[in-house]
Amino acid sequence: MSVLLFFIDGIGIGSRGPFNPLDGLEGAEPLAIFADEQATTIHEGIVVPTDARLGVEGRPQSASGQTTILTGINVPQLLGYHKQGFPNRAMLEILREHSIFLQLKRADIGPITFANTYTQRFFDERPRWVSATTAAMEAAAAPFRKVADLKAGRAVFHDFTNELLIERGEDVKLRTPEQAAEVLALLASEHRFTLYEYFITDKVGHKQDVQQARTILQNLARLIRQLLVRIDLTQTSVILTSDHGNIEDLSSRNHTLNPVPTIVWGANKEQIANRIETLADITPAIVDVLTGKGTDTNGDAGRAATR
Numbered sequence: 166m167s168v169l170l171f172f173i174d175g176i177g178i179g180s181r182g183p184f185n186p187l188d189g190l191e192g193a194e195p196l197a198i199f200a201d202e203q204a205t206t207i208h209e210g211i212v213v214p215t216d217a218r219l220g221v222e223g224r225p226q227s228a229s230g231q232t233t234i235l236t237g238i239n240v241p242q243l244l245g246y247h248k249q250g251f252p253n254r255a256m257l258e259i260l261r262e263h264s265i266f267l268q269l270k271r272a273d274i275g276p277i278t279f280a281n282t283y284t285q286r287f288f289d290e291r292p293r294w295v296s297a298t299t300a301a302m303e304a305a306a307a308p309f310r311k312v313a314d315l316k317a318g319r320a321v322f323h324d325f326t327n328e329l330l331i332e333r334g335e336d337v338k339l340r341t342p343e344q345a346a347e348v349l350a351l352l353a354s355e356h357r358f359t360l361y362e363y364f365i366t367d368k369v370g371h372k373q374d375v376q377q378a379r380t381i382l383q384n385l386a387r388l389i390r391q392l393l394v395r396i397d398l399t400q401t402s403v404i405l406t407s408d409h410g411n412i413e414d415l416s417s418r419n420h421t422l423n424p425v426p427t428i429v430w431g432a433n434k435e436q437i438a439n440r441i442e443t444l445a446d447i448t449p450a451i452v453d454v455l456t457g458k459g460t461d462t463n464g465d466a467g468r469a470a471t472r
Contacts, residue, residue: 166432168402168451169353170360171389172234172298174227175367177410177423178204178214184416186378195405196386198426206428208393210403211438214424217409219443223247224420227367230408230444231297232256236263237448251294260297265448266305269358274455277358280349282320283309284335298362312337319352321345323363325388342384346391353401357455370411371418378412398431402454405429406447 180200181188187197195206204212217225219233221241226249233240238259241247252260261267269277279302295303302309310320312335315327322330325345327337353359363385369378389405396403405428410421427447429438433454440450452458 166400166402166455167353167357167359168404168455169349169396170358170447170451171392171403171405172231172360172362173366173385173405173407174231174362174364175370175409175411175420176407177217177413177421177425179410179413179421179423184375185413186375186382186415187413190379190382192383193386195389195428196382196426200423204426207390208398208430209434210428210430211434213427213429213438213441215406215427215441215446216443217407217425218422219445221245221247224422225409226250226420227408228252228256228297232260233444234406234408234447235265235297235301236260237265237268237445237452238263239443239445252297252300256297257300260300261304263448264301264304265358265360265451266301266307268448268452269455270305270307272452272456274357274452276356277305277307278352278356278360279307279310280321280352280359280361281310282315282322282330283311284330284333285311286333296362298360318348321348321361324365325363326384342388343391346388346395349392350395353396353403358451366412370415373415373418375415378415382412393430396431400432402432402434402437402451403430404437404447404451406444408444 178198178200179185187193198204206212219239219241226247228248228250229240232252236259266277314320327340330337365381369381407425410423414421427441437450440446
């Protein structure tokens with residue numbers, strides 16, 4: 166059995182209306198999920214509205230939310246605050262000890278991988294602060310995928326179309342969502358655990374650009390749909406989640422207080438969905454299912470579907 170964790174930065178479950186670019190957006194399945202409506206999705210996925218506030222006052226933020234997702238530790242509750250941007254020293258220490266990659270490595274679960282592409286510039290001019298995903302990978306001494314891997318069909322950039330890479334001068338070709346989905350599906354088939362991160366949603370949400378938001382959401386939804394038809398869902402669990410809301414309410418450039426959508430497809434979906442209430446539940450659910458502690462092919466679909 167294997168797990169693909171598809172992380173989307175900054176998408177919550179919002180209300181319908183003119184400030185939600187998902188409302189009335191053609192081709193937005195499975196991302197078009199709205200507050201106070203029965204949540205259903207394609208390929209018999211289970212939708213779990215997930216608490217990103219984690220019992221701490223204030224707006225959920227990227228650093229603390231992502232660190233929580235990638236460790237299973239309720240970081241805002243432990244530290245007493247939400248943290249935007251990149252993990253601080255306290256969060257980096259939590260990642261070094263509890264990274265999902267490290268937990269799986271210690272449990273002898275492998276191979277594991279981060280599907281995202283890093284450019285050589287990252288290594289030549291390493292920034293002072295790094296993302297939670299980067300720190301999580303480094304905690305397990307896992308190898309990074311580079312532009313050469315992408316060109317060989319073995320990695321996907323965070324902008325899966327490669328447009329941003331081309332703008333930066335990299336000698337790569339444009340990709341369609343279908344082509345990117347093919348690569349992600351291949352990586353998922355070869356690894357017990359695969360993580361993919363997409364964060365343009367959060368950037369566009371802060372810009373409050375409705376038309377750009379609708380365009381990137383359509384392309385992202387297309388990628389997810391194409392991915393799901395290329396993955397063997399009898400053997401792989403696909404988990405989509407986010408760290409906080411943002412793009413679902415463009416009336417403000419701030420993050421929202423909305424729950425985020427966690428959607429689970431494929432193998433052991435009921436067992437995984439039943440475990441999740443907050444962002445802190447995602448890593449424990451993944452580790453348990455991959456180590457055999459949470460595997461039950463019959464499950465309780467009724468309970469999961471009504472959460």
